[in-house]
Amino acid sequence: MQTINSILAIFYREYKITFRNFNDIFTILVFFLLGILIFVFSIGPNKEIFNYISIGIIWTLLLLSTNLSINKFYKNDFKDGNIILFYMSGLSFEVIVLIKLITMWVFFQLPFVIIIPIASLILDIDTEKILLNLYVFLIGSPILTSLASISGSMNLLNNRNFAISSIIIMILSIPLIIFSVGIVSATPELIEPQLNILIGILFLFLAITPWASAACIKISLRNI
Amino acid sequence: MLLVNNLSFARNDKEIFKDLDFSVGPKRIIHIAGRNGIGKTTLIKILANILIPKTGEIYWNGKNVKKNLRDFFKNSTLIMDIHTSKSELTVFENTIFWKRLFSSKIKQTELESIFKILSLNKNSKAGFLSKGEIKKLELCRLIIEQKKLWLLDEPYVGLDESSIKLINETFNNHIENEGMIIFSSNSQPQLKNMDTIHLENYANN
Secondary structure (H helix, E strand, C coil), X not given: CHHHHHHHHHHHHXXXXXXXXXXXXXXXXHHHHHHHHHHHHHHCCCHHHHHHHHHHHHHHHHHHHHHHCHHHHCHHHHHCCHHHHHHHCCCCHHHHHHHHHHHHHHHHCCCHHHHHXXXXXXXXXXXXXXXXXXXXXXXXXXXXXXXXXXXXXXXXCCCCCCHHHHHHHHHHCHHHHHHHHHHHCCCHHHHHHHHHHHHHHHHHHHHHHHHHHHHHHHHHHCCC | CEEEXXXXXXXXXXXXXXXXXXXXXXXXXXXXXXXXXXXXXXHHHHHCCCCCCCEEEEEECCEXXXXXXXHHHHCXXXXXXXXXXXXXXXXXXXXXXXXXXXXXXCCHHXXXXXXXXXXXXXXXEHHHCCHHHHHHXXXXXXHHXXXXXXXXXXXXXXXXXXXXXXXXXXXHHHHHCCCEXXXXXXXXXXXXXXXXXXXXHHECC
């Protein structure tokens, strides 16, 4: 009972802090939309090219937007000792990571459900493909959050090289990008097997992220 | 009862202290003293099981802490030199969060009276507080968590005289209720039942 109370308390606090800092989310969404517009301006009004690459553009920018939220993951709570506080309240590091994963997915990935259709309209994608892409996004975005969690926890003690955390995300996200872009442009009979592979990747990352991130946080705590 | 046996700690192969033995029972206060950089904060962190010692064991009520971490955490409060209050939340929201996180049974009226005694405005954001006020807010956690063992790292930094008096009073009250306190500080507070550990005696030179 006490554990559930603590978990709910952390959820409530995360919700309050995120909404007091709402401009963080808003900035990331604006970054996403502006990135799409810059692609449009730089390639020019050629409808045929966009038919091929529009889904790829959306996923590339989703990946880049995820990079912007890495620092929000653990760094603040790590620096002001809140992770130690959570730990001393009886929660294991794995549970803390799971709580963070859920809050970060809800606050920093779910808003894209509204923005992706707008971006798709800018890129002139068919309605069917928009729906399929949203479906793929709902499976793929927890993977992005897991990657951000792993990368964020690996770089807790790294105060100098910001780029390396983005590079870790990009390398790990290659299979995700291949399949999520592939599904939307695949022929109908190939959609389902690829979706299954994507769901497999999702479960793989959901399984390893809590352990991996918890180990990284533990190592970081013992080296300051 | 906390028992520390043959504790030593090394960082990058450089030994910081060694052969540290002490125990703290109910109604006792331990004051860890020593010059800057001697390892006071490190020792407090080791006692709270955040850092791992190179050798030595810590026992809580006769059981090894490593195997009974939950039991130890249920009975101890750690106040660090960094401030865990969130600047986005108000004073009241911070305390309510701690209350829920540690499932404390403290009542709302008690919280309000604490704010009054510490002269904290409960509706002001923690980001707007001065350094001393943030330290006071942090020390509220001692009362909210209601644990037996208090581990404090530099509790007196940034506080004015009346607040220091108040803290000493709180310490006295706590040890009268069978509590135990371990704190590190550079000042020499006058408290009863206090033993001082000079870390210089254990440093490896």
